[in-house]
Amino acid sequence: MKVVLLSGGVGGARFADGLARLVRADDLAIIVNTGDDFVHWGLHVAPDLDTVMYTLAELSDDVRGWGLADERFRALAMVERYGGEAWFQLGDRDLATHLMRTEALRAGQTLSQVTARLARALGIGPAVVPMADGLRPTWIETEGHGVLPFQHWFVARRAAPVVRGVRFFGPAAPAPAVIPAIDAADVVLIAPSNPWVSIDPILALDGVCEALARRLVVAVSPIVHGRAIKGPLAGMIESLAGEPASAAAIARHYGPLLGGFVLAEGDGAPGRIRAVDIVMADRAGRVRLAGEVLSFAESLL
Numbered sequence: 001m002k003v004v005l006l007s008g009g010v011g012g013a014r015f016a017d018g019l020a021r022l023v024r025a026d027d028l029a030i031i032v033n034t035g036d037d038f039v040h041w042g043l044h045v046a047p048d049l050d051t052v053m054y055t056l057a058e059l060s061d062d063v064r065g066w067g068l069a070d071e072r073f074r075a076l077a078m079v080e081r082y083g084g085e086a087w088f089q090l091g092d093r094d095l096a097t098h099l100m101r102t103e104a105l106r107a108g109q110t111l112s113q114v115t116a117r118l119a120r121a122l123g124i125g126p127a128v129v130p131m132a133d134g135l136r137p138t139w140i141e142t143e144g145h146g147v148l149p150f151q152h153w154f155v156a157r158r159a160a161p162v163v164r165g166v167r168f169f170g171p172a173a174p175a176p177a178v179i180p181a182i183d184a185a186d187v188v189l190i191a192p193s194n195p196w197v198s199i200d201p202i203l204a205l206d207g208v209c210e211a212l213a214r215r216l217v218v219a220v221s222p223i224v225h226g227r228a229i230k231g232p233l234a235g236m237i238e239s240l241a242g243e244p245a246s247a248a249a250i251a252r253h254y255g256p257l258l259g260g261f262v263l264a265e266g267d268g269a270p271g272r273i274r275a276v277d278i279v280m281a282d283r284a285g286r287v288r289l290a291g292e293v294l295s296f297a298e299s300l301l
């Protein structure tokens with residue numbers, strides 16, 4: 001099967017890692033949210049792309065979920081000493097990625113081109129595709145703190161301000177490989193990522209929903225028994241959808257786009273829904289979940 005995965009950061013990266021062990025590299029493309037990208041210390045930082053790349057290359061810090069394992073933060077300490085911005089923790093080895101990316105972008109390469117080159121250098125087989133080559137930042141409308149750029153809300157303010165809306169700025173053109181990858185896919189999987197800030201930025205690009213409407217789309221719930229596996233999603237469902245966090249709220253959010261939905265056992269009824277253990281506690285868990293989602297998708301084709 002030719003598989004496309006729409007992915008955000010940690011949850012998507014772990015699911016991608018499971019898929020990459022089951023699907024031939026040539027048959028798997030991972031389209032990654034770049035709405036969280038921002039310029040920090042003059043460098044283009046792409047957190048979700050890097051989380052996916054580091055996880056697939058087995059270089060990621062498994063406890064934090066983002067950044068590299070065995071990381072040190074000596075450059076950060078020096079920046080702090082100079083009185084620079086130290087609220088976003090860029091590790092010493094992680095800095096190399098941002099330096100290489102920024103240098104290539106300044107030399108005229110696209111984000112798609114430099115990402116493909118970095119992923120190849122890390123020995124990653126599947127295509128890692130940024131959702132857009134242009135800057136398309138996500139901003140968060142908050143209660144009482146105005147409209148904040150994503151990382152200022154998520155990291156600097158620890159996702160504490162209540163979310164009233166999510167906005168995407170900049171050109172809505174998808175990267176050149178996005179629509180052709182979807183058109184060529186037998187199934188498009190939506191990772192257990194945050195629908196509002198990780199997946200919607202991809203869905204909001206020109207032509208993506210139209211392309212998805214022609215394909216079988218299967219999403220994996222990021223909510224298990226009413227709680228988010230990671231991050232601020234549960235509170236966002238309450239403030240944005242006006243209902244308690246549940247797998248059903250996620251399915252309702254994606255609506256008619258979905259041809260199938262995978263959720264945790266005990267979280268919903270069978271049908272075009274498959275209930276499995278969706279917590280990826282370790283690598284075996286990632287591969288097991290990816291296998292269950294693939295066989296479910298196959299049964300729907």
Ligand code: FO1
Binds near residue numbers: 087154
């Ligand atoms: N998340 C944090 O909560 N605090 C950080 O200081 C932080 C630094 C960081 C550096 C590089 C990187 O690739 C990711 C980083 N993240 C950090 C994670 C990131 O902000 C979020 O996980 C994603 O943007 C949400 O998907």
